[in-house]
Amino acid sequence: MNRIFLSKSSYCKYVQCEKILWLNKYKKDSTITENNESVFETGREVGELAKGLFGDYVDVPVNEKITVRIEKTEEFLKNKPNVITEASFIYDKNFCSVDILKNDSDGVEIYEVKSSTKIEDIYLDDASYQYFVLSNLGLNVKKVAIVYINNEYIRNKELDINQLFNIEDITSIVLEKQDEIRDNINIINNYMDEHGKNNEPIKDIGKYCFYPYSCAFWQYCTKDLPTPNVFDISGMQKRSKFKKYYEGKISFEDLEHEKINQKYLEQIDFELNNREPKINKKAINALLSSLRYPLYFIDYESCQYAIPELEGTKPYQQIPFQYSLHIIEEEGAPIEHKEFLAEADDENIIRNFAESMIKDMPEDGSVIVYNKTFESTRNKEIGEMYLDLKYEMDRFNNNIVDLMIPFRNRDYYTKEMKGSYSIKYVLPALYPNDSELDYKSLSLIHKGDEASNAFLTLKDKSLEEQKVIRKALLEYCKLDTLAMVKIWEKFIEVTK
Structure with missing residues (x-):
């Protein structure tokens, strides 16, 4: 059996679903992922900040070749006691880097840093894999801990990293998992040895497609399902969708006579029978x-x-950083537009946001x-942060x-809404083929998480890039409130 090079991230992918490893190797082009630039940047910033938890440290450069990182780690290990960040190790082709390694005279301590506010099960697998590698190399690992964010911490003028981070000792759990780690590594090597490029493993979809992380191969693994199918039902919990899937109730035709929520049945009915729009004029x-x-x-x-x-x-x-505002002063009056977009380095974003809004909406x-x-x-x-603004916020x-x-x-439903009441579905359902109201036609930002990610990364961009991003943010938010105006106009039209 040929043993594969296995990193801790690959090991954690196996824990979620073994087929991900095969897909990552042979079907990489089939991945569909969101732009996670701000997520990665958040992880990087948290990791960098946590490095200072135990004072001075020496850092193993992660942009070097693995052999160089391992050699540098071995060199730093000789200078105990010290703190080594990104310490890198390999045992029998099993590789890991330790976020923070306390290198004491009588052994080492592993600290795995996460940007989460709680400990997830997959973090225990991550840390246990690191213990397996280090202990098999002969290091005396005294302690393993998870470092994560304390979401009850309120920042004062200066940031206190000792209050920002929680540190939880998980050594006993890690020790209990060592046999599991060893067995899993053998299973992984056998699995990848058995399934070559032209021997795709058979693996049905399941909750592991979404937990602990959404799998980038979901569309690949569901490409043969009928369209639409149970996973297209808006609002239904995933466990309920999988229950129906395993019962063989997959297509909308399979589901139309099932005992499920009336709203789900309505979505199915409208889709299959091409119903006319449903409009409750009294409610509107x-x-x-x-x-x-x-x-x-x-x-x-x-x-x-x-x-x-x-x-x-x-x-x-x-943190609210932007608003768009369309104003109609009185019946028949022209529409005015006002907006606010904070500067990326503004230390009073929230207050400036609120004061601008108060100025722009002075009447009741x-x-x-x-x-x-x-x-x-x-x-x-x-209102709770700034008591002098509470009256206006209320x-x-x-x-x-x-x-x-x-x-x-x-009370207003059409087939095109696909069971959703998100404005991204409602607007094109009410105004099909209207390019002015098409989010897809926007230059850079098309939905809320993209807007958030864009603002979070704004300060790291060049002035020219910032200008482009700010323009895109204003365009996107303006369309959201224009969409509301158009919905209001449609309500008036359909109730005449």
Whole structure:
């Protein structure tokens, strides 16, 4: 049997689904992944910051060849006691780098750094694999711990990394998993030896396609399923979808007489029978009659910093950095547009965001949003952070009207919405083939997570790149509120 080179990330992929290893080797072109630039950058920033938890350290450069990294590690290990970051080891073709290695006179301690706010099972596999490699090389591993984010920490003016990070000893769990690690490594080598390039393994889909991480090969592994299928039912929990799948109820035809939620059956019925739009004029009129001029159509964009950059904020707190606002002062008045987009280095993003919004919405008109939970929660948080702004934030919340409700309640539904009440489905369903309202036609940013990622990485870009990104952010957010205006207009049209 030929043993393969196995990294800790490859080992963790095996733990999720063994076929991922084969697909990664032979079907790499079939991956479909989101742009995770900001996710990777967050992980990198958290890892870099954590390196200082135990004082001075020596760093093994990760951009060097593996042989060089291992040699450098061996050199650093001789100078105990010290702290080595990215210490690299290989045992019987099993390779790992340790985020933080405390190299004491009587042994070593492994610290695995995660940007998460809790310990996931896969982190235990990751750390256990590292222990396996180091202990088999003859190192006395005294302790293994996970370093992760404390999401209750509130930043003061200066960042305190000792409060930002939690450190949890998992040594006993790691020791219990060592036989499992050894057995799994043998299974992996046998598996890859047995399945060559032209011998694709047979593996059915399952919950492991989404846990602990969404698999980039989902579309490849489901390419032979009928379209649409059970996984296209909007709102149904994944475990329920897989239950139906394993029962052989996969296509919409298979599902149309099943005892499932009425909304799921409605989506299936509209798809199979090409139903006419369903419009509850009474419910839509009730929403329209609740509106008071001036009408403020507003949408927020927010981002989350794993390492809180603003005083008074927590890790991963939603930071509103942008809004778009379309205003209709009175019936028949022309539409005005206002907007706010924070500077990437603004230390008062939240307050400046709120003060701009207060200036732009001075009257007690209807504050019209799409999914009020998000905007109203941000308003509440701002009022709690800045007590002098609480009255205005409460005023906005008291005036909020949610345009999403008729779609969520299925008072307005068409086949093209595909069971969803997301504005990204609703808008093209109401205005098909309207290029002005097509998110796909936008230059760079097409959805909320892309906007968030773009802002998070903005400060690391050149001035020219920043200019392009900021323009794209403004275009995207402006379309969100224009979309709400168009939905309001459609409500008026269909209720005449």
